[in-house]
Amino acid sequence: TGSISHIFFVFGASGDLAKKKIYPTLWSLYRDELLPEHIRFIGYARSEITIEKIFENAAKYMKVKENEHEKYEKFVKINSYIAGSYDNGQDFENLNIEANKLSKQDSAHRLFYLALPPSVYESVTELISKYCRPKSPGWLRLIVEKPFGKDLTSSNKLSLHLKKFFTEEEIYRIDHYLGKEMVQNIIVLRFANQILSRVWNRDSIATVSIIFKEDIGTQGRGGYFDEFGIIRDVIQNHLMQILSIIAMEKPRSTKGEDIRDEKVKLLRSVVPIKLEDVVIGQYIGDKDSTDVEHQQGYLDDKGVPKDSTTPTYAQVVLKINNERWAGVPFILRAGKALSEKKAEVRIQFHDTPGKIFDTESHPNTTLARDELVIRVQPNEAIYLKINTKQPGKMSFNIEETELDLTYGERYKDIQLPDAYERLILDVFMGSKINFVRSDELQEAWRILDPILAEIDKKKIPTIPYTFGSPGIQQAFDIAAKYGYIFRG
Numbered sequence: 045t046g047s048i049s050h051i052f053f054v055f056g057a058s059g060d061l062a063k064k065k066i067y068p069t070l071w072s073l074y075r076d077e078l079l080p081e082h083i084r085f086i087g088y089a090r091s092e093i094t095i096e097k098i099f100e101n102a103a104k105y106m107k108v109k110e111n112e113h114e115k116y117e118k119f120v121k122i123n124s125y126i127a128g129s130y131d132n133g134q135d136f137e138n139l140n141i142e143a144n145k146l147s148k149q150d151s152a153h154r155l156f157y158l159a160l161p162p163s164v165y166e167s168v169t170e171l172i173s174k175y176c177r178p179k180s181p182g183w184l185r186l187i188v189e190k191p192f193g194k195d196l197t198s199s200n201k202l203s204l205h206l207k208k209f210f211t212e213e214e215i216y217r218i219d220h221y222l223g224k225e226m227v228q229n230i231i232v233l234r235f236a237n238q239i240l241s242r243v244w245n246r247d248s249i250a251t252v253s254i255i256f257k258e259d260i261g262t263q264g265r266g267g268y269f270d271e272f273g274i275i276r277d278v279i280q281n282h283l284m285q286i287l288s289i290i291a292m293e294k295p296r297s298t299k300g301e302d303i304r305d306e307k308v309k310l311l312r313s314v315v316p317i318k319l320e321d322v323v324i325g326q327y328i329g330d331k332d333s334t335d336v337e338h339q340q341g342y343l344d345d346k347g348v349p350k351d352s353t354t355p356t357y358a359q360v361v362l363k364i365n366n367e368r369w370a371g372v373p374f375i376l377r378a379g380k381a382l383s384e385k386k387a388e389v390r391i392q393f394h395d396t397p398g399k400i401f402d403t404e405s406h407p408n409t410t411l412a413r414d415e416l417v418i419r420v421q422p423n424e425a426i427y428l429k430i431n432t433k434q435p436g437k438m439s440f441n442i443e444e445t446e447l448d449l450t451y452g453e454r455y456k457d458i459q460l461p462d463a464y465e466r467l468i469l470d471v472f473m474g475s476k477i478n479f480v481r482s483d484e485l486q487e488a489w490r491i492l493d494p495i496l497a498e499i500d501k502k503k504i505p506t507i508p509y510t511f512g513s514p515g516i517q518q519a520f521d522i523a524a525k526y527g528y529i530f531r532g
């Protein structure tokens with residue numbers, strides 16, 4: 045075996061994210077032989093725990109198949125764990141010594157994944173930079189998870205801090221929605237198809253909705269969630285990212301910087317949100333449900349204060365002040381504890397003018413408007429709702445149908461990779477397309493910051509909704525007022 049070429053550090057190795065996402069991702073990349081051959085993994089956290097125990101806890105998420113055990117053992121062998129504090133230089137010096145033992149020249153490339161609570165970000169990043177940098181020509185890449193701050197001020201403070209210790213090139217801000225197949229496909233759909241790019245504007249489009257629904261509650265994550273709420277947890281990052289790709293102008297190329305330039309430009313054109321266009325809600329338990337989880341309201345989550353007013357549901361309507369989008373409402377809606385799990389973009393086109401189908405034999409025929417749906421998950425699909433003639437002898441009986449590209453049908457044999465797999469591979473390859481640049485982050489905060497502050501200041505109450513319900517009527521009413529047409 046040759047000398048070690050890469051060391052991957054998992055900070056927060058004993059935590060939830062490491063267990064559910066990071067280690068399973070590293071294992072599956074290793075299994076598929078997509079990682080550099082001479083790599084080692086070092087976990088780091090405060091707990092006095094062993095690497096064996098970490099893997100035992102993660103077993104359920106690793107999904108090791110019968111015939112993979114030998115390989116899995118090899119993977120476990122190249123992992124190790126070191127316990128240490130998050131704020132003591134001595135511990136980071138030790139970590140560096142341990143890492144140096146692995147690679148003779150100390151110049152192996154180093155990747156640091158921070159799966160950590162935000163309260164320790166600053167000290168950890170500073171100490172990594174001070175004590176754990178590789179020797180040249182090894183490079184360093186720092187992968188950071190949200191939350192990137194709580195508001196514009198704290199986010200800028202964190203950015204400034206990181207800037208003191210790392211170059212922008214070294215920082216990879218993860219938004220795992222950018223690793224999802226259907227989100228990545230939006231750029232191709234929009235810019236590789238004339239038939240779509242021609243109609244992608246206010247002349248043809250009436251409304252755009254970006255919707256995120258979960259059928260689970262906070263499930264014990266209430267302690268983290270309560271400090272942030274759904275607007276910061278999902279809308280500020282995942283939905284804003286989708287919005288910027290759906291609405292941006294055509295980038296000069298598919299290079300990371302060109303795409304991110306366009307995303308920032310778009311976000312800059314979003315006008316301040318009005319409080320009247322915002323709905324916030326919080327779920328309550330469904331006493332009649334037979335499902336125990338559904339009986340629990342948000343306030344029943346152990347980590348949540350009994351008088352919490354944190355929203356678990358929110359809808360905001362955004363307007364974009366540019367030539368392409370002026371007048372088109374962008375409705376962003378996100379909620380936990382709803383009736384289903386689904387993330388999708390719905391683009392509704394203007395109603396068809398000129399009622400030629402309204403005949404004597406079929407009076408009052410109203411045509412459903414065309415709608416393009418990009419279903420991000422589950423069951424990935426792109427479908428276009430159109431009107432068609434009911435097949436058969438009866439002339440001009442019209443029905444709605446779909447031009448349907450459902451991935452499970454068309455790409456039966458392709459297993460779509462998990463978002464984290466794709467993104468971690470991107471980091472190895474040094475590709476920044478699917479990572480958030482600091483100015484994008486700043487713009488996303490700029491848009492939501494005033495409304496978050498207003499909600500706090502005016503103590504806007506959340507509207508209760510029942511676990512397992514489709515959502516909040518007031519939100520649907522606002523969407524309808526903006527011209528969104530609901531249908532079954």
Ligand code: BG6
Binds near residue numbers: 258277387
């Ligand atoms: C995370 C949020 O970023 O995304 C969670 O913190 C949310 O609250 C999750 O559940 C949803 O991700 P996915 O990939 O399951 O849609």
